[in-house]
Amino acid sequence: MGNRVKGRVKKKSIRAASHSGMGSKRKLSRFGKKQKKNHSGLDATFIGRSACLKRLQVTLKDFRRLCILKGVYPREPRGRTPSKKKGQVYYHIKDLKSLAHEPILAKFREFRAFMRKVRRAAGRNEGEEARRMEGYAPSYSLHHLVKERYPRFGDALGDLDDALALVYLYAALPSKGRVSSKVTRKAQTLAARWGAFCATTGALTKTFVSVKGVYMEAELQAVSVRWVIPHPFTQDMPTDVDYRVMNTFFEFYETLLGFVLFRLYADIGVQYPPRVTDVDVGCATSALLANIAWLRTATAGDTGRATAIQAVQEGMRLQDAPSVSASAANHGKASTQQRKLLNTVGSALDRLTQDDSSDDEDAHDAGDLDIATPLLAALDSNIASNDDPTSSIQLSASAVKRRTLFRNLTIFLSREMPKGYLELIALSYGARTVGWEGTDSPISVSDPSITHHIVDRPKASAKQYENLPKSREFVQPQWLLDCANFDVLLPVGRYGLGEELPPHLSPWVDDVAEGYVPKYKEEIERFKNDGFMEVVASKGTGMEDNSDEEDGALVAQPDLKIEKEDSSSSSSDGDDDNEDSASEEDEDEDEAKTREKIEAQKEKTANEEKLLARGMMSKKASRLYGRMQHGIAKKQATVDTLQRKRKEIEHKKGKTADGKTIFKAKVERLKDERRSIEKDYEEGKGSTTRKNKRKKKRVL
Numbered sequence: 001m002g003n004r005v006k007g008r009v010k011k012k013s014i015r016a017a018s019h020s021g022m023g024s025k026r027k028l029s030r031f032g033k034k035q036k037k038n039h040s041g042l043d044a045t046f047i048g049r050s051a052c053l054k055r056l057q058v059t060l061k062d063f064r065r066l067c068i069l070k071g072v073y074p075r076e077p078r079g080r081t082p083s084k085k086k087g088q089v090y091y092h093i094k095d096l097k098s099l100a101h102e103p104i105l106a107k108f109r110e111f112r113a114f115m116r117k118v119r120r121a122a123g124r125n126e127g128e129e130a131r132r133m134e135g136y137a138p139s140y141s142l143h144h145l146v147k148e149r150y151p152r153f154g155d156a157l158g159d160l161d162d163a164l165a166l167v168y169l170y171a172a173l174p175s176k177g178r179v180s181s182k183v184t185r186k187a188q189t190l191a192a193r194w195g196a197f198c199a200t201t202g203a204l205t206k207t208f209v210s211v212k213g214v215y216m217e218a219e220l221q222a223v224s225v226r227w228v229i230p231h232p233f234t235q236d237m238p239t240d241v242d243y244r245v246m247n248t249f250f251e252f253y254e255t256l257l258g259f260v261l262f263r264l265y266a267d268i269g270v271q272y273p274p275r276v277t278d279v280d281v282g283c284a285t286s287a288l289l290a291n292i293a294w295l296r297t298a299t300a301g302d303t304g305r306a307t308a309i310q311a312v313q314e315g316m317r318l319q320d321a322p323s324v325s326a327s328a329a330n331h332g333k334a335s336t337q338q339r340k341l342l343n344t345v346g347s348a349l350d351r352l353t354q355d356d357s358s359d360d361e362d363a364h365d366a367g368d369l370d371i372a373t374p375l376l377a378a379l380d381s382n383i384a385s386n387d388d389p390t391s392s393i394q395l396s397a398s399a400v401k402r403r404t405l406f407r408n409l410t411i412f413l414s415r416e417m418p419k420g421y422l423e424l425i426a427l428s429y430g431a432r433t434v435g436w437e438g439t440d441s442p443i444s445v446s447d448p449s450i451t452h453h454i455v456d457r458p459k460a461s462a463k464q465y466e467n468l469p470k471s472r473e474f475v476q477p478q479w480l481l482d483c484a485n486f487d488v489l490l491p492v493g494r495y496g497l498g499e500e501l502p503p504h505l506s507p508w509v510d511d512v513a514e515g516y517v518p519k520y521k522e523e524i525e526r527f528k529n530d531g532f533m534e535v536v537a538s539k540g541t542g543m544e545d546n547s548d549e550e551d552g553a554l555v556a557q558p559d560l561k562i563e564k565e566d567s568s569s570s571s572s573d574g575d576d577d578n579e580d581s582a583s584e585e586d587e588d589e590d591e592a593k594t595r596e597k598i599e600a601q602k603e604k605t606a607n608e609e610k611l612l613a614r615g616m617m618s619k620k621a622s623r624l625y626g627r628m629q630h631g632i633a634k635k636q637a638t639v640d641t642l643q644r645k646r647k648e649i650e651h652k653k654g655k656t657a658d659g660k661t662i663f664k665a666k667v668e669r670l671k672d673e674r675r676s677i678e679k680d681y682e683e684g685k686g687s688t689t690r691k692n693k694r695k696k697k698r699v700l
Contacts, residue, residue, distance in 0.1 A: 046077045046090040056100060061244070062108045066099055068248045069142060071149050107140040114138055142255040156260050157223040163253035164227035167191055170250055172230045178243035183250065188287060190257050193274065195424045196291035197264055200299065201393060202403035204428040206507040207421070207481050214421045217508075219399075220264065232418045268393045270298045286440055288420075292427060299393055401487065406431040412445060413437075414455045417477060422454065425480050452492075454480065459498025478504055486524050516639045519646060 037043075047055075053063055067073065072095045099105065114137055121130040150156040170187035173179050198204045198218050205224075206217040213228040265272035276290045395403065406429045413419055413436040423434045435443035435450070443450065448469045455465075455474050465474065479495035485507040494502050502520045511517045614622055648666055660668075 042077050045093055046075065047093055047096055049074075049089045049091065052091055052096055052099075055096065056105065058105065058108060059112075062112075064245065065248045066102065066105060066108070068245065069104065069145055069252050070099060070102060071145075072099060103144075104140050104142075107138055110138040142252060143259075145252070146256050146259050150256070150259075153260075153263055154221070154223060156256060157220055157225060160225045160257070160260060161227055162249075163257050164194065164225065166246070166250055166253055167194075167257060168227065168229045172232065173235050174237070176237055178247060179237075183247065186254060187250070190254065190261075192287035192291045193261055193272075194257070195288050196274075196295050197261065199288075199292050199424060199427040200295045201268065202395060202399035202428060202430075204425065204484075205398075205402070207425055207484055208506050208508070209478075209481065209504065216421070216424075229421050232420060268299060270295060274298070288423060288427075289434075289442070402428070402484075403430045405429040405483065405487065405489065408432055409451045410443070410447070410449045411435070411480075412443065412447070412450045412453050412472075414453065414457070416456055417454050422477055422480060425484055429484055452479075455497055457497065462497055476501060478502075482524075486528070488524070488528050490524070490527070514639070515635060516642050 049063075053060060056063065058066070072091065074089045075092050075095075077090055114133070118130050118133055121133065146156075150159065167187050167190050170179065170183060171191045173184060175181035175184050203218040203220055204216060205219050206215075208215045213230045215226065215228050217224055217226040219225075262272045265274075274291055274294045276287070276294050406426060409426075409431050410433045411426045411431050413422060413434065415437040417436070419436050423436075426434050433443055433449075435441045435445075435447070437445060446468060448471060450469070450472045453465070453468075453472050453474045454477050455461075456476055462474070473492045474497045475492045475495045476497070476499070478501050479490065479492060481504070482495075482502075483490050485505070493499075503518060505518055505521055511521065614625060617625065
């Protein structure tokens with residue numbers, strides 16, 4: 001034992017480990033427990049789809065529906081793939097937990113059990129029992145999912161693009177196969193309600209026609225919503241599309257769009273859904289017109305009611321002022337009648353339509369309270385406000401400008417024109433009426449109030465329109481879209497019947513950022529500026545114009561005198577002038593050469609400075625600078641190409657300086673470009689494979 005005292009703990013050596021005297025449990029608590037397999041890392045964070053189906057105890061069809069409605073999508077794990085399985089679909093474990101607690105999951109299970117009973121009844125040839133059980137099918141609501149996924153109204157507006165695109169697509173699809181007629185009618189109804197709101201509030205801002213469809217953009221509460229409307233052609237139903245997935249998306253987007261429309265209609269003081277009954281919902285155009293008419297009537301009616309109530313209050317206030325010394329009984333009687341009138345203004349308005357005797361009796365019963373005058377004034381103001389259907393809606397300055405662009409214009413669409421989006425554009429920008437060739441059109445083709453007839457036919461068909469009134473303009477449909485995009489009524493000369501149309505410019509292209517402004521846009525900007533200058537000039541007086549002319553004449557006279565003196569001096573000294581002009585030309589040539597040399601020297605110095613500065617850069621900064629210069633050069637090449645094409649179009653009937661036609665010069669240019677591409681390819685600039693082959697040959 002040595003010097004060790006009995007009962008005293010032996011001191012640990014400095015070299016001994018700190019855990020040398022620990023037990024097994026203490027070591028585990030200090031260094032952590034050994035994790036089991038699939039309980040940590042990526043294996044515990046992500047889970048495959050088959051494992052999800054086993055945990056949730058649902059079919060693949062219900063799992064897909066649940067993920068779409070809930071907004072859960074597969075995720076790709078970062079780093080190592082779990083269990084070394086590549087290409088497998090994975091979901092996050094937190095998404096799976098949220099799906100497990102979803103109330104709709106229980107409804108899916110109830111519906112599966114219900115369908116099992118229906119199939120059993122149908123298998124026993126109990127048709128009546130199966131039909132009776134259809135009324136007891138379990139149903140569910142998606143309202144809580146919309147509130148959960150979009151807690152703020154701005155979030156719902158920002159995600160409305162896909163919803164509108166799918167709704168307009170279903171409105172154009174035929175009722176066939178998985179797409180039922182009930183779903184198609186719902187889509188047409190939602191599209192009509194959305195279009196009615198945009199047309200009433202002037203929310204539509206941009207439109208563009210492309211091969212894929214008609215792109216539109218509306219601005220709602222400082223949020224831009226863009227969607228696409230398919231062309232009104234016969235839609236081909238492809239067989240490789242999963243319509244079950246599309247129907248699930250439409251089911252959710254239908255609820256989302258209903259929430260958004262309810263909020264938008266409530267903001268303008270109108271109830272939702274609109275009470276539109278006398279309309280065939282299968283016809284999208286009729287539904288749009290009916291919804292717009294109802295919405296305008298509702299907004300105008302609210303304004304008239306508010307104005308009438310204010311008029312009644314003001315009239316009673318003025319009539320109560322001189323009657324302070326009246327008796328208490330009469331005062332109480334009058335106050336009772338006043339309260340009745342304030343609560344039911346509609347009954348007071350109905351009394352105005354009665355005969356004179358009933359009016360006298362009501363006035364006598366009301367304590368000689370004259371309410372007819374203020375109510376009639378309110379009605380007059382209501383009639384005046386009906387000229388602007390959106391008078392009760394608070395609109396921005398830009399929306400008011402758009403809403404009055406086509407004011408007092410009556411537009412008629414020819415038979416070959418697509419009525420859907422053209423009607424929406426015309427009514428959104430304030431057209432008085434839109435008609436078309438059909439039995440349900442509000443106006444006929446021979447109506448003298450038509451100002452613009454939209455036609456898309458060749459010039460040879462102009463004879464069939466000779467019997468129509470001469471007070472209308474025949475234009476092509478692009479005129480409507482260009483006027484809407486540029487916020488100005490353009491001249492109809494270039495959009496006439498059978499004329500070659502100007503380019504249809506996209507309103508979403510930023511010309512300043514692109515570095516190129518199309519010629520037609522420059523013409524429109526000049527037209528807008530000239531129109532503004534004409535308005536400004538029309539405010540001046542004739543005296544100002546005469547004074548300007550006189551000042552111009554006074555300024556021009558000395559110039560004429562100087563020219564005469566110069567001409568007389570030149571006639572007297574002809575030979576001297578010739579010698580002097582020759583010397584001046586030589587001096588100009590010398591100055592031009594000197595200027596060119598100076599500019600060339602400056603450019604050379606600038607290039608050397610750039611190379612020196614780039615040589616002083618770090619490797620990272622040099623690469624970044626190179627990428628920036630490459631992007632700038634690529635952008636400039638695109639602008640140069642557009643400029644060259646523009647010159648070719650402008651001078652397509654002329655000839656170049658070499659005496660060649662524009663088309664021949666274009667062919668030669670394309671051949672040169674082709675030769676340069678082939679040359680680069682042969683040299684190995686266009687193919688890494690060819691470069692590698694040449695390197696191998698050189699090595700061998």
